[in-house]
Amino acid sequence: MRILIRNGQVVDPSSKMEGRFDVLVEEDRIVRVAEQIDETADRVLDAEGCYVMPGFIDLHVHLRDPGLEYKETLQTGGMAAVKGGVTTVCAMPNTKPVMDDGQKVAEVHKRAEEESPAHVIQIGAVTKDQAGQELADIAGMAEAGCHAISEDGKSVMNASLYRKAMKIAKEKGISVFAHCEDITMVEGGVMNADENAVRLGLKGITNSVEDVIVARDILLAKETGVRLHLCHCSTADSVEMIRLAKEEGLPVTGEVCPHHFILTADDILEDDGNYKMNPPLRGKKDVEVLRRGLADGTMDVISTDHAPHSEEEKNRSMAKAAFGIVGLETSAALTYTELVKTGILSVMQMAEKMSYNPAQILGLSDKGAVAEGKKADLVIFDPNPTYAIDKNTFVSKGKNTPFHGRTVTGEVRFTLVDGKVVYEK
Ligand SMILES: NC(=O)N[C@@H](CC(=O)O)C(=O)O
Numbered sequence: 144m145r146i147l148i149r150n151g152q153v154v155d156p157s158s159k160m161e162g163r164f165d166v167l168v169e170e171d172r173i174v175r176v177a178e179q180i181d182e183t184a185d186r187v188l189d190a191e192g193c194y195v196m197p198g199f200i201d202l203h204v205h206l207r208d209p210g211l212e213y214k215e216t217l218q219t220g221g222m223a224a225v226k227g228g229v230t231t232v233c234a235m236p237n238t239k240p241v242m243d244d245g246q247k248v249a250e251v252h253k254r255a256e257e258e259s260p261a262h263v264i265q266i267g268a269v270t271k272d273q274a275g276q277e278l279a280d281i282a283g284m285a286e287a288g289c290h291a292i293s294e295d296g297k298s299v300m301n302a303s304l305y306r307k308a309m310k311i312a313k314e315k316g317i318s319v320f321a322h323c324e325d326i327t328m329v330e331g332g333v334m335n336a337d338e339n340a341v342r343l344g345l346k347g348i349t350n351s352v353e354d355v356i357v358a359r360d361i362l363l364a365k366e367t368g369v370r371l372h373l374c375h376c377s378t379a380d381s382v383e384m385i386r387l388a389k390e391e392g393l394p395v396t397g398e399v400c401p402h403h404f405i406l407t408a409d410d411i412l413e414d415d416g417n418y419k420m421n422p423p424l425r426g427k428k429d430v431e432v433l434r435r436g437l438a439d440g441t442m443d444v445i446s447t448d449h450a451p452h453s454e455e456e457k458n459r460s461m462a463k464a465a466f467g468i469v470g471l472e473t474s475a476a477l478t479y480t481e482l483v484k485t486g487i488l489s490v491m492q493m494a495e496k497m498s499y500n501p502a503q504i505l506g507l508s509d510k511g512a513v514a515e516g517k518k519a520d521l522v523i524f525d526p527n528p529t530y531a532i533d534k535n536t537f538v539s540k541g542k543n544t545p546f547h548g549r550t551v552t553g554e555v556r557f558t559l560v561d562g563k564v565v566y567e568k
């Protein structure tokens with residue numbers, strides 16, 4: 144099977160090259176990138192006016208499979224991914240059962256090959272059943288292809304146990320993805336602790352709930368030498384601490400989700416469960432610092448923290464609703480609209496943060512690039528159409544988004560995984 148992508152604006156973050164090129168794909172590889180390719184192909188895709196980027200790699204997704212299939216499955220989550228231009232997702236381990244040993248991970252990897260149109264990399268839990276008491280089978284999970292461990296959904300509050308986990312991860316050459324939340328400080332909070340929480344009569348979550356664990360985890364990474372990736376950073380001080388860690392040369396990276404670089408708690412006009420996520424929407428200064436951190440390279444990754452829940456779990460007061468919002472089908476358009484069109488990031492930086500940097504963090508040297516010999520995981524993104532986000536068009540089972548009705552520019556036209564068109568508009 145040969146696919147020729149013609150006349151697109153190729154954005155290759157691996158070489159920092161951008162320009163109008165044709166791309167020839169043969170089987171699962173990119174075989175040529177050149178100004179004009181006249182070879183025959185089984186299929187020609189017209190990318191005139193579009194960007195041809197490496198498929199997005201989302202380091203932070205909840206697929207809910209196994210056990211919570213009423214929220215999402217490997218199949219529906221995979222379909223939502225490729226519709227959003229995402230060709231590889233990292234699936235967080237807070238499933239039922241929790242992904243805490245090599246056998247469970249191997250099973251998901253095997254099923255995903257059949258069921259998901261996007262590549263799935265299962266992330267392993269840090270502790271058994273995410274109970275925070277006993278270490279999970281980290282070695283077995285590394286063996287089964289976990290590129291990282293994470294206790295996402297909570298922090299490992301026992302620092303000694305976490306340090307042991309980090310040492311094993313370091314030894315096995317895998318990363319730690321950290322959800323930073325000191326659970327003892329949450330005190331029933333459901334949104335940012337500010338005047339909006341007071342207005343809505345809801346309990347607040349202060350910035351320090353995140354910041355104290357970011358500080359702790361960076362110090363533990365410094366001691367153990369493990370590669371640490373900080374998930375869904377929401378505060379100004381998280382960015383500043385990552386900046387300091389990088390200045391010291393520590394292998395620390397940071398991620399920001401679209402909702403955290405777009406919305407503030409001021410956008411929560413009424414008590415609506417679709418604005419409830421962990422960490423919560425913060426203040427204006429935090430959003431400014433997150434954006435600046437993305438622009439200056441302190442923050443390496445844009446991920447979604449795609450967290451689907453049922454209508455019933457979200458259609459309640461924020462006091463009672465589940466934490467989390469979906470993101471796979473909206474992140475490219477939101478990022479393009481809010482960061483690229485506004486001049487905060489170049490389209491090259493968008494490709495770096497949504498594909499190349501995640502590939503580097505996972506150690507996937509043949510992904511995150513539009514270059515000869517690399518994997519043909521590609522997205523063709525049209526930066527022209529302007530439309531309103533409509534949750535009723537989502538293929539994800541989750542419709543829980545605060546972005547319903549928001550106007551964005553840009554949409555995914557084609558997504559290729561392993562050289563096959565798996566989504567087309
Ligand atoms: N982000 C969320 O609000 N929820 C996530 C858990 C998590 O990412 O911490 C979930 O699993 O629903």
Ligand SMILES: [Zn+2]
Binds near residue numbers: 297322323
């Ligand atoms: Zn989390």
Ligand SMILES: [Zn+2]
Binds near residue numbers: 296
């Ligand atoms: Zn998460």
